[in-house]
Amino acid sequence: MAKSKPRIKVPKKAAKGDVITLKTLISHKMESGQRKDKKGEKIPRQIINKFTCEFNGATVFSCDIEPAVSANPYLQFTAKIEESGEFQFTWTADNGDVFKKSQKITVA
Amino acid sequence: MKKILMLAVATAIGLAIAASAKAEMKRVAIKPPNGHALSEIISGYEYRSKETKVLQDDDIQNPGFIWVEQGEELWSQTDGSAGKSCASCHDDATESMATVGTVYPKWDDKVGKPVSLEQRINTCRKDNMGAKPWKWESGPLLSMTTYVRHQSRGKPVNVSAEGPAASWAERGKKLYYQRVGQLDMACSSCHEDNYGNRIRADMLSQGQSNGFPTYRFKWQKIGSIHRRFKGCMKNIRATPYKVGSDEFVALELYLATRGVGLPVETPAVRN
Numbered sequence: 606m607a608k609s610k611p612r613i614k615v616p617k618k619a620a621k622g623d624v625i626t627l628k629t630l631i632s633h634k635m636e637s638g639q640r641k642d643k644k645g646e647k648i649p650r651q652i653i654n655k656f657t658c659e660f661n662g663a664t665v666f667s668c669d670i671e672p673a674v675s676a677n678p679y680l681q682f683t684a685k686i687e688e689s690g691e692f693q694f695t696w697t698a699d700n701g702d703v704f705k706k707s708q709k710i711t712v713a
Numbered sequence: 714m715k716k717i718l719m720l721a722v723a724t725a726i727g728l729a730i731a732a733s734a735k736a737e738m739k740r741v742a743i744k745p746p747n748g749h750a751l752s753e754i755i756s757g758y759e760y761r762s763k764e765t766k767v768l769q770d771d772d773i774q775n776p777g778f779i780w781v782e783q784g785e786e787l788w789s790q791t792d793g794s795a796g797k798s799c800a801s802c803h804d805d806a807t808e809s810m811a812t813v814g815t816v817y818p819k820w821d822d823k824v825g826k827p828v829s830l831e832q833r834i835n836t837c838r839k840d841n842m843g844a845k846p847w848k849w850e851s852g853p854l855l856s857m858t859t860y861v862r863h864q865s866r867g868k869p870v871n872v873s874a875e876g877p878a879a880s881w882a883e884r885g886k887k888l889y890y891q892r893v894g895q896l897d898m899a900c901s902s903c904h905e906d907n908y909g910n911r912i913r914a915d916m917l918s919q920g921q922s923n924g925f926p927t928y929r930f931k932w933q934k935i936g937s938i939h940r941r942f943k944g945c946m947k948n949i950r951a952t953p954y955k956v957g958s959d960e961f962v963a964l965e966l967y968l969a970t971r972g973v974g975l976p977v978e979t980p981a982v983r984n
Contacts, residue, residue, distance in 0.1 A: 610782070614773040628771075632779040634933070676933035677776040 609633045609653075611706040613694055618711050619686045627658065627666075630679040631696050631704060637672040655697040656680060661690040688712055740909075743974050750905060756975050757918040757983060760909070769982040777859065777928040777980020780935045784860020787853060793844025799857075802841065806864055814865030814977050818966040820878040827878050827966050830858050831937060832957065849956040855935050859926045862979040869976055870923050872969035885967025888960060894951025900964075920945075921972040922965065924981025935980060938965055 614628040631653060638650025650672060657667040666682045689712045696704040740759035745751055758766060768774050789800040803809040817830040828836065834857050835846035847854035874882030889900045903912065904920035911917070925938040932940075939956040942964060946953035954960040 610779065612773060612778070612782070628773045630773060630776065630779075632776075675930070677779060679774055679776070681774075 609696070609698070609702070609704050611694060611696060611704050613692075613706050613708060615692055615708045615710060617709075618713055621687060621712050622685065624683050624685050625710075626681065626683050627692065628679075628681045629656075629658075629694055630677060632677050633696075633698070635672075635674055635676045635678065639672065651699050653678060653696050653698050655695075657695045658682070658684075659693045659695075660684065661688075665692070686710065686712060745974075750971060751919065754972060754975060755908070755919050755921070756923055756972075756978065757921050758924065758978060758981065760916045760918040761983060765982055765984060769978070769980075775928070775980060775982055777926075777935050777982060780856045780859040780926070780928075781863050781980060783852070783856035784858075784863075787857055788860060793838065793842035795841065795843040797842045799837075806861065810861050810864040812865055812868060812871075814862030814979060815868050815871045816873070817862075818872065818962055818969065820873075820876065825877075826959070827881050827962055829939075829957070829962050829965055830862060831939075832962070834858060834861070850937060850940055855926055855937065858937065859935060859980050862926070862977060865977040866979060867976050869974050870969060870972050872966065872973060874966060874970045878966065881963045882967045882970055884960075885963035885965070888964045889967055894946065894949040896949040896951075898949040900945070900968075919971075920968070921975055922968050923972050923975040924978035924983065926979060927981045927983050930982075930984045938968075 609632050611629065611631045613630075616625050619625050633653050634651070635653065636648055636651040638647070638652075640648045642648050652672055652674070653670050655667070655669055656678075658665045665684045668680070670678060689710065691707050691709045693707045694705065698704075740755050742753035742755045742759075745754050758769065761769075768776075772778055785806075787799070788806055789798050791798045791801075799806070814830070817833065818827045819833070820826075821828045821833070821836075824836075831849060831854055834854065838844040839846050847857070892899045892902070900920060903917050908917050908919045922938050925941070926935045927938075927941070928935045929941075937956065939961045942961050943953040943956065
């Protein structure tokens with residue numbers, strides 16, 4: 606897995622006041638920093654350490670991710686939806702890489 | 714009084730757990746044809762926990778889809794001296810590859826042996842695209858194999874061991890029942906004689922191949938059936954054959970015939 610690729614599932618439409626489920630998964634090896642290579646040297650830590658989800662600029666959900674989390678971390682959470690707008694998902698890795706994905710939702 | 718109440722609650726909980734465990738024991742099985750080695754054919758899916766099943770069944774949660782999507786991208790990428798991609802000849806994979814995943818390993822007249830899906834993909838790359846074959850267990854080969862076999866998800870395995878492939882299936886059968894390694898065990902010791910029992914903390918399945926390439930939590934990624942074979946052989950302290958070897962292809966062929974009728978689950982999720 607050379608490049609990390611986020612996958613998300615957000616409903617395209619919702620009614621005002623609905624509680625919707627948001628599902629996210631990003632491909633990442635999540636190297637914990639605890640393993641050693643064949644020469645016995647430590648493999649440096651390389652994980653996704655932060656995840657945020659914003660809706661129209663306001664934070665809906667965010668968390669720090671620690672080394673014990675498995676490869677390809679999956680996060681699922683819910684949000685109450687009041688207006689149309691855009692969800693912006695951001696994953697930050699140890700080496701400074703930032704992965705983003707966004708999706709619009711329309712409130713009927 | 715309080716103590717008795719607590720005891721009653723504990724018993725109730727205990728009963729509930731026992732009941733749910735029993736519900737989990739019910740496994741979907743298909744009836745094998747006469748003369749089959751097994752009295753019932755059961756997918757490895759049925760031996761996994763409720764949580765693992767949920768993960769496999771949801772295409773967003775299932776991490777195997779990372780490789781499906783990567784394979785989909787590779788499908789239309791040109792590579793090699795002929796300037797072709799898979800799509801140049803095979804067009805839309807959802808149609809052209811719709812049942813391919815159910816019939817491999819399949820007899821190949823050109824090479825005079827059965828070939829696995831991985832080998833078929835690499836033959837196509839070499840002969841038709843003029844591209845370098847992908848390394849076994851490399852990202853691109855896993856992705857393409859997963860993507861192609863995924864097109865057959867839900868369709869029954871239909872591998873044939875007739876005609877010239879018969880002697881290869883026979884060879885695979887020999888390997889299946891051959892005791893090897895320091896522990897002196899054969900595939901059948903676990904997967905035929907003891908499926909449904911625990912080997913220490915692990916639940917033994919029939920070792921069916923209908924979900925491969927499979928995402929294993931232990932691997933933290935997807936892997937081929939040959940990688941799984943190697944792991945099994947190491948577990949019984951035998952010297953594993955090489956991935957892509959004649960031995961493993963023969964074993965893969967025989968193993969697939971034991972699971973004819975099971976739905977393809979690629980990408981399956983196992984622990």
